[in-house]
Amino acid sequence: MIKKELLTIALALFAHFAMAIDLTKATITYPKNDEPLVRQMAQVLVDDIERATGIRPQISGEAGTSVILATASHTNRHKELRGVWECFAIDTKDGNLYITGSDARGLAYGVLHVSEAIGISPWYWFSDIPINQDKAKRAFDYVENYVSASPTIKYRGIFINDEDWGLKTWAEKNFEKELGDIGPKTYDKVCELILRLKGNMVAPAMHTCTGAFYSHPESQVMANKWGIMITTSHCEPLLFNNAAPSEWDKTRDGEWNYETNSQTILNKLDDRIRETAQYENIYTMGMRGLHDEAMKGSTNPKDRARTLEKVFEKQRGILEKYKKTKATKLPQIFVPYKETLDIYDAGLKVPEDITLVWPDDNYGYMKRVSNTEEQKRKGGSGVYYHISYLGTPHDYLWLPSTAPMLMYHELKKAYDAGADRYWLLNVGDIKPGEIEMQMFMDMAYNFEAFNYDNANKYQAEWLARTFLPNCDNQTSYQPELTEQFQFILDHYYRLAWNRKPEFMGYEYEWSSDEENRLHDTDFSFDTGTAQKRLLDYEDICEAYDMIEQNIDADKQPALFQMLGYAVHSAYQMNRKFFYAQRNHETGNAIYATIALNAYSKLEQLRKKYNEQLDGKWNNMISEIPPGFCAKYQMMPELTDKATTAYQLPAEQRHPEFCNKINLASLSVSEPFRLLEGIGTDWQALQMGQPLGKKTGSIDIALPSNNLHNASSIKLCISVVPMWPVASDCSNRFTVSVDGGKAVVCENIFKEWGPEWKLQVLENRKEFVVTLPLDKARLNHFITLSIIDPGQIIQEITYE
Numbered sequence: 001m002i003k004k005e006l007l008t009i010a011l012a013l014f015a016h017f018a019m020a021i022d023l024t025k026a027t028i029t030y031p032k033n034d035e036p037l038v039r040q041m042a043q044v045l046v047d048d049i050e051r052a053t054g055i056r057p058q059i060s061g062e063a064g065t066s067v068i069l070a071t072a073s074h075t076n077r078h079k080e081l082r083g084v085w086e087c088f089a090i091d092t093k094d095g096n097l098y099i100t101g102s103d104a105r106g107l108a109y110g111v112l113h114v115s116e117a118i119g120i121s122p123w124y125w126f127s128d129i130p131i132n133q134d135k136a137k138r139a140f141d142y143v144e145n146y147v148s149a150s151p152t153i154k155y156r157g158i159f160i161n162d163e164d165w166g167l168k169t170w171a172e173k174n175f176e177k178e179l180g181d182i183g184p185k186t187y188d189k190v191c192e193l194i195l196r197l198k199g200n201m202v203a204p205a206m207h208t209c210t211g212a213f214y215s216h217p218e219s220q221v222m223a224n225k226w227g228i229m230i231t232t233s234h235c236e237p238l239l240f241n242n243a244a245p246s247e248w249d250k251t252r253d254g255e256w257n258y259e260t261n262s263q264t265i266l267n268k269l270d271d272r273i274r275e276t277a278q279y280e281n282i283y284t285m286g287m288r289g290l291h292d293e294a295m296k297g298s299t300n301p302k303d304r305a306r307t308l309e310k311v312f313e314k315q316r317g318i319l320e321k322y323k324k325t326k327a328t329k330l331p332q333i334f335v336p337y338k339e340t341l342d343i344y345d346a347g348l349k350v351p352e353d354i355t356l357v358w359p360d361d362n363y364g365y366m367k368r369v370s371n372t373e374e375q376k377r378k379g380g381s382g383v384y385y386h387i388s389y390l391g392t393p394h395d396y397l398w399l400p401s402t403a404p405m406l407m408y409h410e411l412k413k414a415y416d417a418g419a420d421r422y423w424l425l426n427v428g429d430i431k432p433g434e435i436e437m438q439m440f441m442d443m444a445y446n447f448e449a450f451n452y453d454n455a456n457k458y459q460a461e462w463l464a465r466t467f468l469p470n471c472d473n474q475t476s477y478q479p480e481l482t483e484q485f486q487f488i489l490d491h492y493y494r495l496a497w498n499r500k501p502e503f504m505g506y507e508y509e510w511s512s513d514e515e516n517r518l519h520d521t522d523f524s525f526d527t528g529t530a531q532k533r534l535l536d537y538e539d540i541c542e543a544y545d546m547i548e549q550n551i552d553a554d555k556q557p558a559l560f561q562m563l564g565y566a567v568h569s570a571y572q573m574n575r576k577f578f579y580a581q582r583n584h585e586t587g588n589a590i591y592a593t594i595a596l597n598a599y600s601k602l603e604q605l606r607k608k609y610n611e612q613l614d615g616k617w618n619n620m621i622s623e624i625p626p627g628f629c630a631k632y633q634m635m636p637e638l639t640d641k642a643t644t645a646y647q648l649p650a651e652q653r654h655p656e657f658c659n660k661i662n663l664a665s666l667s668v669s670e671p672f673r674l675l676e677g678i679g680t681d682w683q684a685l686q687m688g689q690p691l692g693k694k695t696g697s698i699d700i701a702l703p704s705n706n707l708h709n710a711s712s713i714k715l716c717i718s719v720v721p722m723w724p725v726a727s728d729c730s731n732r733f734t735v736s737v738d739g740g741k742a743v744v745c746e747n748i749f750k751e752w753g754p755e756w757k758l759q760v761l762e763n764r765k766e767f768v769v770t771l772p773l774d775k776a777r778l779n780h781f782i783t784l785s786i787i788d789p790g791q792i793i794q795e796i797t798y799e
Contacts, residue, residue: 382422456677
């Protein structure tokens with residue numbers, strides 16, 4: 001009790017000496033000659049104080065008292081911040097609140113730190129999260145002394161992509177009807193959101209359905225207003241979008257082929273840099289084909305490498321011409337994406353100062369990270385990661401479904417290999433992937449705050465803090481609410497891990513007619529796996545509904561946007577396909593009626609999303625995205641008699657034996673680790689760190705009652721289908737039984753091949769091995785040994 005009283009007195013004395021101020025009575029001041037973003041942030045702070053309290057403070061560009069904003073080069077305070085990247089200091093002293101930034105964005109993050117402290121969520125507009133009234137009280141008595149660190153990742157941001165069915169339709173038909181496109185009004189809101197999430201760059205939407213970013217010049221002005229840099233995707237060299245007809249038209253400009261049309265291409269790039277040289281940008285170097293196609297010309301990777309080296313030289317000359325500085329001083333990236341990785345591996349010489357941005361395989365698995373030599377490069381490395389994708393074998397453009405632990409694990413792998421320069425997240429339409437985007441941006445800003453113990457808990461804790469009811473016992477209620485959200489998210493992501501909602505039609509996109517049609521599922525009503533999956537969905541829908549009913553009414557629309565729509569829609573999509581399958585198996589019209597009811601419920605959920613909040617987000621879910629050639633969004637055919645016409649091909653069915661080892665019960669030690677939040681049963685065994693120790697074994701006891709008098713055992717070992725971390729590694733481990741001869745299990749696959757397609761659709765690869773048992777032993781055991789560290793075992797069954 002004495003310690004508690006002393007702590008209370010100490011805090012009171014600190015507050016007294018720090019001289020808390022009333023922000024509503026403050027005058028916001030800043031140096032007149034400071035950066036334009038500083039003036040913008042003074043306006044933001046005034047607006048946010050008014051949002052939180054209903055009282056609008058004064059703002060002045062003259063020197064004064066109360067709240068003083070400045071970058072370190074325009075004040076004598078915190079001189080130690082000068083030259084440091086994007087950090088800030090906050091002091092409450094002498095009746096003033098000082099917010100000092102090492103640079104303009106650092107100052108902005110300091111202002112937004114105060115905004116969040118008084119209850120303004122970064123998602124206050126983009127997801128309609130209301131003011132936290134409990135935090136808003138701090139505005140009347142604000143006190144803080146704090147110095148931030150620089151962000152973990154230097155460049156952090158999002159790529160708006162595959163916007164055809166979401167952001168484009170919403171902007172065109174709702175938010176920017178007068179323009180009929182994604183334009184400056186939309187980018188004003190997008191860039192504000194990115195800055196509030198402590199990001200600093202955006203890769204604009206670039207599909208052919210959307211006007212090219214630079215065709216609406218005010219969009220660049222809006223990005224600059226918020227201090228947000230423009231970057232571009234792997235296929236947009238030097239800020240040039242060749243997918244847009246306004247930028248590149250074959251009939252006008254010829255083939256996008258550097259070997260035959262280099263001068264026209266270079267003229268286009270020259271014009272773009274001349275037009276944008278005044279702005280802070282990050283430049284994609286090299287080139288691919290039109291939009292997302294491979295390079296034209298020679299198909300030999302070595303020939304292509306020589307061509308790209310010429311492209312680098314010309315592009316860097318253009319940059320130096322208009323930026324008036326050495327190319328080595330400018331932020332540039334090269335993304336070895338798809339076939340470009342083959343060109344890189346064929347000996348492409350990328351200038352040392354260009355950042356290598358390693359992509360995932362579009363399904364959340366990093367294809368490569370920097371090896372020892374690449375880690376020495378001056379340009380460092382980065383990451384291009386997806387939580388949304390349009391492409392083969394199947395798109396997932398509709399609902400968020402990337403497991404938090406998978407995202408952390410793969411980004412940690414890249415970060416441990418030096419990827420701290422550039423992180424870009426493909427977010428699709430942003431909505432409804434807000435929670436995953438929030439987590440990615442928080443990791444990019446402070447990756448050291450995340451670890452294997454908390455990564456899977458992050459989203460539930462964030463939701464609980466955000467959606468706490470306004471009540472007197474908030475502190476005691478938060479753990480309960482966190483637990484409820486954790487239950488929902490764990491099961492939602494686990495169910496999606498085993499099959500994403502978009503994959504429930506079991507069709508392959510961009511494939512043969514037979515594969516590109518709807519099939520029945522790999523789940524079974526006869527064995528109970530279908531009923532179990534539906535019951536799990538019912539449980540999380542009921543849990544979500546209970547939370548929604550108990551939070552304040554003004555928070556319900558935001559929670560539905562961020563979580564409710566996805567949870568309920570995933571359930572109905574599964575319900576639609578399962579009962580259509582049961583109709584096929586029996587011919588019973590009752591099952592057809594249930595499937596049709598689920599199809600109708602999906603439309604009702606979409607309508608609710610679009611119509612709530614007086615239609616603010618109408619057309620954001622314009623339809624369940626068909627991804628050009630997907631069919632999962634359709635109603636399956638129904639029948640009045642049993643049929644096998646829709647059965648899943650045998651090669652898509654998975655072996656699984658009746659006896660299962662409970663991985664969660666294992667006692668493990670380094671280099672082995674149990675990961676919660678990944679794998680078939682949401683507990684998996686990690687066999688060492690991907691870049692860590694290369695030796696180690698673990699023995700796993702087998703229950704003797706299942707193996708009485710058996711001479712052999714048949715094992716099915718399911719692994720998480722990751723890529724090798726480097727070109728000189730593979731995906732190997734060994735398994736043996738009772739100390740006998742070890743068998744090597746190696747996951748070899750080729751991107752776009754049938755093995756890879758099935759693995760990314762199922763998030764698993766199975767090894768089936770039969771091994772002899774030592775009949776002299778009463779108790780048997782399996783030994784798993786590391787060859788290539790980092791393999792993750794998610795399930796072991798046997799017979």
